[in-house]
Amino acid sequence: MAVIVHDSDNASGSMADVSIANSAGNFHYVIKGTSSAVGQVIDAEPMSDNFVLTTTFSSLPIISRSELAQEYKELGAALAEMTALDEGEELQIERPVFEAASSIAFELMKRSFPPPEVFTHGPKSVVFDWSNARNNLYLTISADKMSALISTPERIKRRMEYSLKEFLNPSGIFLAIRAAYAEQPVALIEKAGSSPTEEPSAAVG
């Protein structure tokens, strides 16, 4: 196991890059994190595929980028089906909601969030849901805004609200959400040299 310690000398604003090579020398990981990020523990075994380590909220499962992309593609297809339903049907959502939700799903996929469960309150919003017995994270997506709720059975821990204009710079938003949910600074890990798909419509739905 390896412990990654953030090198604050390389800090640039709130982000800093740390580069390591694993023991087999096969891959060179570039880690980006907040300036106070410490101790994102990874398994440094050599990998033969283009893996991305998903920082899910209670463990570090490893799935391939292609599996993640496939699950988000299915999410996009489900959202498209909901848009195609007749007005008044239980799961129907409006077109602008679908477009906002697809954009956000793309950003989530880029940042290796595990695919969420989905439900609606009605046609004007979609809710992405990552909840378990102890912690809940919900993103409520409307045509022009997104709000995040982090809660436990005992209390509401945090609520955050963003207009879609703020999504011109989404990185900070999703890091803030992930950090609030994990109650600690988090690091994103990507294989060096990989580049995520740039076309949302191709990646999600």
Next chain:
Amino acid sequence: MGINWGPIPNADNLYRHSVSPPSFTGKKFRHAKFWKLFDCADNSVVASVAWERYVPTTALVHKYGCRLASERNAKKRDAGTFVEKDRQIYCGAYRLTAHAVRQLVGTEGLEEVSHADVVHDIENEISHVSLKVFFNSGITDREGTKTVIMDRLWSASSGPLIHICSGDQETVPHPNTTLEDGPAGVCCDTRSCLGRILDLVRFQIHNWIWEKFYRE
């Protein structure tokens, strides 16, 4: 319906019935869908629950749930839209108190709620209660607030009381196998034996009056 049985005391229990497929995604129970809230024209959202005063035994709670699913299926059959794979199946009930609903007002992190109440609202079922939550005027994030309300209602839910209706015995696996434990713990009946008997007698009397003089 012509009867006012008075306000529902804070300590009284209310039951929310879980029916597949509405509370499910595929074959898996989803608590977020279980507490679906419907918009009303008066700047509120509403959900339906049953008042323990008029379902004073677990058997009566489940009879209500079985009727709920059965009537929905019958309505679809009458409309010619019934599909077997979407047949409504009652799975069980969760419980919360009237106080848990009213204390949504003033919940830290939920400032958008001006008023929350449970009102005895007989809709062809003597135990039917409307759970209403009103928003402040000028609320900017109605949809996000609905998510918070759903989350807090689920957090206040105990159970489940699991059941299989007589017409669903052949359904294997029954969707009730995926019901989650309510965050507020198990349902315990804290009434004394005498209390339960008195509740049952009161229910029988009120139900007879309603059936005889008021039910349409």
